[in-house]
Amino acid sequence: GHRLTWQAYHRLTDIHGYLDYLAETYPDLCSVQTIGQSVLGKDIKVLKVSNGKPGNKAMWVDGGIHAREWISPSTVTYIINQFVTNIESEPASIQNMDWYFAPVLNPDGYEYSHTVDRLWRKNRARGVGQCSGTDLNRNFGYRWGGKGSSKNPCTETYGGSGPFSEPETASVERFIRSIQNWKAYISFHSYGQYILYPWGYDRVVPPDYKDLEAVARRAAQAIRTAGGPSYTIGPAGGTLYPASGGSDDWAKGVMKMKYAYTIELRDSGRFGFVLPANYIQPTAREALAALKVIAEAAYLA
Ligand code: 0X9
Numbered sequence: 001g002h003r004l005t006w007q008a009y010h011r012l013t014d015i016h017g018y019l020d021y022l023a024e025t026y027p028d029l030c031s032v033q034t035i036g037q038s039v040l041g042k043d044i045k046v047l048k049v050s051n052g053k054p055g056n057k058a059m060w061v062d063g064g065i066h067a068r069e070w071i072s073p074s075t076v077t078y079i080i081n082q083f084v085t086n087i088e089s090e091p092a093s094i095q096n097m098d099w100y101f102a103p104v105l106n107p108d109g110y111e112y113s114h115t116v117d118r119l120w121r122k123n124r125a126r127g128v129g130q131c132s133g134t135d136l137n138r139n140f141g142y143r144w145g146g147k148g149s150s151k152n153p154c155t156e157t158y159g160g161s162g163p164f165s166e167p168e169t170a171s172v173e174r175f176i177r178s179i180q181n182w183k184a185y186i187s188f189h190s191y192g193q194y195i196l197y198p199w200g201y202d203r204v205v206p207p208d209y210k211d212l213e214a215v216a217r218r219a220a221q222a223i224r225t226a227g228g229p230s231y232t233i234g235p236a237g238g239t240l241y242p243a244s245g246g247s248d249d250w251a252k253g254v255m256k257m258k259y260a261y262t263i264e265l266r267d268s269g270r271f272g273f274v275l276p277a278n279y280i281q282p283t284a285r286e287a288l289a290a291l292k293v294i295a296e297a298a299y300l301a
Pocket residue numbers: 066069137189190191196199200201236237240241242243244245246247248249262264
């Protein structure tokens with residue numbers, strides 16, 4: 001294993017090497033688990049960061065569901081680095097939490113976006129005709145196949161042949177189901193600068209949406225205080241567009257993870273998915289500020 005920089009975007013093996021390095025260097029705090037494999041057989045890795053206290057609540061943080069959103073895996077590894085190297089100066093809500101970080105949930109797509117097609121979004125499942133790839137954020141098992149997802153494998157929002165038809169999402173489902181005490185689910189995407197909460201499948205909100213809205217507002221304020229730009233907050237379906245089969249809806253609707261968010265990182269459209277690497281550190285810094293607000297709410301929930 002080895003360290004990373006946050007001055008460049010890294011390849012999958014470097015990101016995985018970094019997780020292994022942390023587990024070797026901080027064995028009392030960090031452990032790595034391979035929760036499954038992608039369509040093409042690449043590992044899907046999760047880093048657990050925990051002080052091991054019984055009764056800790058649990059939070060899930062993922063990145064790289066969409067291949068081309070490179071700022072997302074970078075942000076997740078940046079947050080990991082901050083927590084692991086500073087854990088004793090973090091508040092109780094960070095220290096007494098079992099953290100599960102999955103920086104690259106779509107490893108095949110991520111590598112494909114580095115080597116072949118920079119704007120690839122889906123996984124690399126072989127389609128029936130020439131069209132390949134399932135949109136992993138339409139493949140989760142809550143309201144699967146509804147608005148904003150497609151049955152046509154040639155589209156960018158193809159939801160797959162059924163809920164959790166893809167090994168990447170099925171691995172996440174199996175792993176999350178194996179753990180109790182979840183309080184929050186955070187998925188980093190790009191771009192647009194949004195803090196979105198359920199529901200995503202339509203323009204409706206869950207019964208406790210006021211709690212999610214209040215925490216989102218405080219998170220957006222923390223981003224501003226950290227020197228970041230303005231992030232728009234709201235329910236995903238009404239604020240962005242209805243899109244069914246998303247990971248956030250499944251986390252909340254099925255797994256009952258109360259504070260479920262999709263955070264769309266920078267920028268607001270100038271560079272879009274092709275965000276230059278000098279934006280990694282400022283973007284990840286503000287994402288960390290937002291995550292700490294959500295962790296505080298999860299800790300008290
Ligand atoms: O469309 C998506 O999957 C997300 N936006 S992105 O540009 N990164 O592709 C938004 C997902 C919001 N959540 C749900 N619709 N459930």
